[in-house]
Amino acid sequence: MADRLTDILFELQPWMLRDLELLVSSESPSTHQAHLNTAAGAVSALGKRLVGSEPKYLPGEGCSHLLWTLGDKPRVLIVGHYDTVWPAGTIRRWPFTVExxxxxxxxxxxxxxxxxxxxYAVHALGRPDGIQILFTGDEETGSxxxxxxxxxxxxxVEAVLVxxxxxxxxxxxxxxxSSMYRFHVHGRASHAGLDPEKGIxxxxxxxxxxxxIDALQDTARxxxxxxxxxxSGEASNQVPPSAWLDVDVRATSMSELARVDAALRSLRPTxxxxxxHVEGGIDRGPxxxxxxxxxFIRAxxxxxxxGLPQLREATAGGTSDGNLTAALGIPTLDGLGAVGAxxxxxxxxxxxxxxxERAALLAGLIDSLLVSPINDCTNR
Known part of the structure; x- marks a missing residue:
């Protein structure tokens, strides 16, 4: 089967493009429950046709998460999301196009x-036992x-493919x-013209x-x-009694996230x-x-x-649900989706x-992992 995956999936390319149009045309903004429900139905129908079964609907906040389980003991978890950042109505001015x-x-x-x-990767493999597929509806708003x-x-499971x-x-x-914080400052109001010295x-x-806060950056790391x-402030002629600030922290190691966290919490008024007051903290480990x-070596x-092009690897500044699984010590490979920009x-x-090509890569990687787990799968 493995040596025929590429040929099989290239023959299916026209249907892949057709199904992509169906999903894109079913808008799924993270904050619009009705659209998310419709989009979940479209994803569910596509999965039923290609995987051969209905998903289990896991309830979420304003959306459902779709889970397919193939076999009694899953060993590989495939993770993705069907929600998008685009507001309802975007498809009317920017429809699906091919050029x-x-x-x-x-x-x-x-x-x-x-x-x-x-x-299509799972379909090309003949719907193998030992995998789960999870598509969530709230990734863009923080999962x-x-x-x-x-x-x-x-x-x-032994491996997660994102x-x-x-x-x-x-x-x-x-x-x-990543870490996210909100700083609150409480001062004291006074008239900006009559007695500003009485305010804070x-x-x-x-x-x-x-x-x-800015001085805590370490670009070398x-x-x-x-x-x-x-x-900040409530009126243009008033000494502002309050202010708030959001702070976004990104780092490549937990030790760096912890360093910045400790430093932010140690700040005192001048x-x-x-x-x-400081709210928030470390959200996702790297x-x-x-x-x-x-x-990656296996892929x-x-x-x-x-016979596919040689793979390259890269570091991403943004986070994904792969951060969550990697933080548990589960081998995780990300970026297995589309090629584009x-x-x-x-x-x-x-x-x-x-x-x-990428469907064949995913299928081949799933098949390889089901036949032979990676060495790191017990390192938890």
């Missing part, structure tokens, strides 16, 4: 092409209601971890804090600490009488290279055996000719 070797439409790259490729399911399922889009064609063998200026206090959303290296060997941006696109 030469590119297909474009809201969510096609991130990550509906990955869903199509996964279903709040799907996180427990992802972690519980991952804890029972269908996020590739990075310029490269698989993602490491991802930064929350804007000035937050300005001091921003400089201290790839650690970013970014002050993002800021708001103005007499000001009060500082997907470290050690958790993906053996899976590279599979690609070579199938433009995630979260107008005009995102996928390379049509790469769809059967």
């Amino acid at each position: 030469e070797d590119k297909a474009s439409g809201p969510g096609c790259f991130d990550m509906k092409a990955g869903i199509v490729q996964a279903f 709040v209601s799907s996180r427990d399911a992802i972690e519980e399922l991952a804890a029972e 269908l996020e889009a590739s990075l310029d064609g490269a698989l993602k063998t490491s991802r930064k971890g 200026n929350a804007t000035v206090e937050m300005a001091h804090q921003i400089l201290l 790839g650690t970013t600490v970014t002050a993002t959303t800021l708001r 103005l007499d009488g000001a009060v500082l 997907l470290e290279h050690a958790q993906a290296s053996e899976l 590279r060997d599979v690609a070579h055996g199938l 433009g995630a979260h941006s107008e005009g995102e696109w996928i390379q049509i000719s790469a769809m059967p």
Whole structure:
């Protein structure tokens, strides 16, 4: 079977493109329950046709998560999401389009092409026992209601394959971890013209804090600490009594996330009488290279055996559900979805000719893992 995967999937390419159009045309903004329900139905129908069974619907917050289980003891978990960042109605002004070797439409790259490729990969393998497929509906908003399911399922398998889009064609063998914080400053209001000296200026206090926060970055280690959303004050003629600031932290190691976390929590007000509160913390640990290296080597060997282009690996600055599974010590390989570009941006696109190639790669990797687990699978 393995030596015929590429030929089989190239023959199915027209149907893959047709099914991609169906999924892209079924809008699935993360915050719109009705659209998510419709999109879940479209994904479910495609899975039933290609995998041969209905999924189990796992309830979430405003959405459902779809789980297929093939066989009694799953050993490989395939993870993806069907929600997108695009608001309802986007498809009317930006419909699914095909131009030469590119297909474009809201969510096609991130990550509906990955869903199509996964279903066709499983179909080409003859629906093998030993795998689970999970497509969630809240990844773009932080996987709040799907996180427990992802972690519980991952804890029972030997490897996790994540269908996020590739990075310029490269698989993602490491991802930064992330932390999110909100700083609150409480000062005291006073009239900005009559008696400003009686106030405690929350804007000035937050300005001091921003400089201290910014100094925690370590670009040599790839650690970013970014002050993002800021708001202060209530009126233009008033000393601001309050302010809040969001801070985004990214790092390649848990030790760096912990260093920044400790430093942020140790900050103290600089103005007499000001009060500082910090909310939030470490959200997702990094997907470290050690958790993906053996899976990448296996994927590279599979690609070579199938006559596919040589695989490359890369580090991604963003997070995915792969961060969650890697943090459990489960071997995780990310970026197995579409080849293309433009995630979260107008005009995102996928390379049509790469769809059967990446489906064949995924199928070959699944087959290889079911025959022979990777060495790292017991390192938990």
